[in-house]
């Protein structure tokens with residue numbers, strides 16, 4: 001038999017324990033042999049990888065690809081470009097000078113904790129761009145600031161529950177938090193499919209250059225993260241046009257699910273039309289979990305906490321979805337066969353979501369449900385044990401510590417620091433931990449994310465909850481096997497073994513060693529045995 005390709009001259013880290021082998025043979029998109037078995041085969045192509053270390057392709061389990069891709073066109077007001085509020089206003093004024101009056105200036109990435117603690121204000125934006133529509137999005141996506149021209153068009157008499165329009169002396173400051181951002185929907189949405197398709201393409205080019213071969217898109221459809229209720233169509237168009245560059249699992253916003261007509265004995269009572277649910281699709285584009293938002297953000301101090309935020313005795317955050325609705329939606333989606341991924345950051349939100357999962361499982365037992373808690377940001381020991389006992393997958397973001405760790409520390413205060421974005425404790429309790437970034441909330445490059453899971457250094461150099469550090473090997477395992485497991489794909493993805501898909505990345509150094517991880521650069525990325533990026 002002649003196989004499609006044999007890759008030689010590499011250290012291929014195979015199996016669950018990253019056992020090094022010298023070569024890998026690929027046929028029909030899958031690995032057919034490793035080591036000497038591979039070099040003995042006749043091949044259409046033999047590729048010498050020049051001494052590279054080869055590991056499974058990186059897989060981001062929580063990522064907003066379309067949002068990130070669209071952000072590549074937006075005005076960057078993050079800390080790399082803007083060190084003060086004056087910098088933010090100057091950047092808006094400069095963009096206004098380039099764009100026709102009446103157009104939108106969308107900015108992204110500001111973080112008030114990096115701007116002296118103050119959000120930009122409508123009046124500041126009015127001075128910078130009086131004749132444009134301005135919307136500056138917070139780096140977390142949980143809030144935004146708009147100028148007066150935008151504010152005047154909003155239906156401020158109908159602020160949705162689970163959000164607020166911040167006011168000072170009875171006058172809106174321009175800051176819209178959580179669900180109040182939905183007031184902008186009639187002005188911004190739906191985004192045209194062609195724009196989303198282009199964003200998916202642009203994001204995907206970047207991802208393969210970073211060694212990424214699979215992503216899980218953390219929310220399409222309606223809701224905080226979605227661009228249009230028909231967003232799946234953009235992914236399908238991108239795929240048809242060859243512009244979907246990484247394997248993609250789509251989480252579906254809970255708001256897109258609805259009651260279904262069904263025979264009495266069928267449990268499919270809630271979901272998408274036709275009964276489509278988790279798992280539908282193929283190796284390139286699949287429906288993943290239902291995505292539900294329970295609470296808000298930690299640095300934004302809007303996540304639901306058992307005890308108040310540090311220095312704010314009256315603020316325990318809040319739920320974006322009412323507790324009774326969280327229980328009800330989870331119960332119905334679970335019963336209808338969905339995997340459920342619930343955004344929960346505050347410890348109180350996590351308690352409520354675990355209660356909801358436990359109740360749903362008691363009513364309709366299912367062995368391999370793999371329900372998830374996205375972020376799982378603040379969790380004490382008893383709830384951490386419950387996460388493991390219920391078989392729930394926690395999806396924390398290592399990179400948060402490096403970029404927004406100081407904001408998280410000041411929101412929690414010293415007593416709760418050890419509960420923040422845990423990793424080691426989840427692994428020790430028997431959980432599978434995926435690797436993820438929540439990009440574009442923070443930089444999503446997987447090698448950076450892995451290094452941060454190992455070091456846990458805040459921007460100020462503090463090691464946040466040092467005992468939650470994990471090894472470089474465990475971080476790589478998270479970004480490969482862990483993420484595959486979190487989307488029921490570990491039979492095909494996540495390790496380099498005979499029979500698995502040939503998704504791999506060739507690196508300049510060995511990332512299973514902390515020093516190698518710091519030095520490693522992506523040399524080439526392959527999906528299904530085809531090289532899709534070379535540097």
Ligand SMILES: [Zn+2]
Pocket residue numbers: 062063064218438
């Ligand atoms: Zn997210």
